[in-house]
Amino acid sequence: KAGVTQTPRYLIKTRGQQVTLSCSPISGHRSVSWYQQTPGQGLQFLFEYFSETQRNKGNFPGRFSGRQFSNSRSEMNVSTLELGDSALYLCASSLAGPTGNTIYFGEGSWLTVV
Amino acid sequence: GQNIDQPTEMTATEGAIVQINCTYQTSGFNGLFWYQQHAGEAPTFLSYNVLDGLEEKGRFSSFLSRSKGYSYLLLKELQMKDSASYLCAVIGTGGFKTIFGAGTRLFVKA
Numbered sequence: 001k002a003g004v005t006q007t008p009r010y011l012i013k014t015r016g017q018q019v020t021l022s023c024s025p026i027s028g029h030r031s032v033s034w035y036q037q038t039p040g041q042g043l044q045f046l047f048e049y050f051s052e053t054q055r056n057k058g059n060f061p062g063r064f065s066g067r068q069f070s071n072s073r074s075e076m077n078v079s080t081l082e083l084g085d086s087a088l089y090l091c092a093s094s095l096a097g098p099t100g101n102t103i104y105f106g107e108g109s110w111l112t113v114v
Numbered sequence: 115g116q117n118i119d120q121p122t123e124m125t126a127t128e129g130a131i132v133q134i135n136c137t138y139q140t141s142g143f144n145g146l147f148w149y150q151q152h153a154g155e156a157p158t159f160l161s162y163n164v165l166d167g168l169e170e171k172g173r174f175s176s177f178l179s180r181s182k183g184y185s186y187l188l189l190k191e192l193q194m195k196d197s198a199s200y201l202c203a204v205i206g207t208g209g210f211k212t213i214f215g216a217g218t219r220l221f222v223k224a
Contacts, residue, residue, distance in 0.1 A: 042216035
């Protein structure tokens with residue numbers, strides 16, 4: 001059974017640009033969560049999707065957005081990139097949400113903003 | 115506010131036992147996870163507690179006290195490969211939002 005797949009793994013962008021990251025959850029998993037991980041802040045929750053609906057979101061500016069497709073694949077977008085957006089972006093999937101279900105993380109997408 | 119506290123770093127000796135503590139203050143509680151993360155890798159699941167008490171899984175055990183907002187991860191018979199960050203995470207209100215602590219970096223020395 002394939003794990004959570006994130007693409008691209010590494011990317012470099014310039015300030016002001018926008019970026020789209022993709023996540024394919026484990027087959028059968030309908031909940032997808034996104035996290036930002038930086039050395040100083042640890043793992044910060046971005047948002048969680050289930051059946052194409054955003055059920056919860058963290059305290060990030062509106063430049064961070066996401067969506068989920070009917071096949072449960074998810075994308076997140078960051079517009080007008082800032083240097084501080086440089087981080088590891090992790091996607092996690094679970095059957096129906098984190099409660100009572102193990103969440104499985106992808107390898108992450110390393111974003112560097114220059 | 116919502117807050118999860120863990121020690122930043124710990125050092126222990128190979129073969130010993132180490133306890134990593136986690137205290138939390140969150141809006142609602144729907145369970146607590148412990149994850150292990152090696153440098154440059156994704157976090158991997160270790161344990162899940164939703165009721166008070168001890169959950170044992172081989173060399174790893176996790177304890178929860180909901181009334182005290184407290185959990186610990188116990189690692190026995192430490193091995194060099196246990197050197198990693200250990201993340202405490204709480205599922206908050208609604209059950210859809212997982213809040214992570216900053217993690218505890220464990221160094222296992224020979």
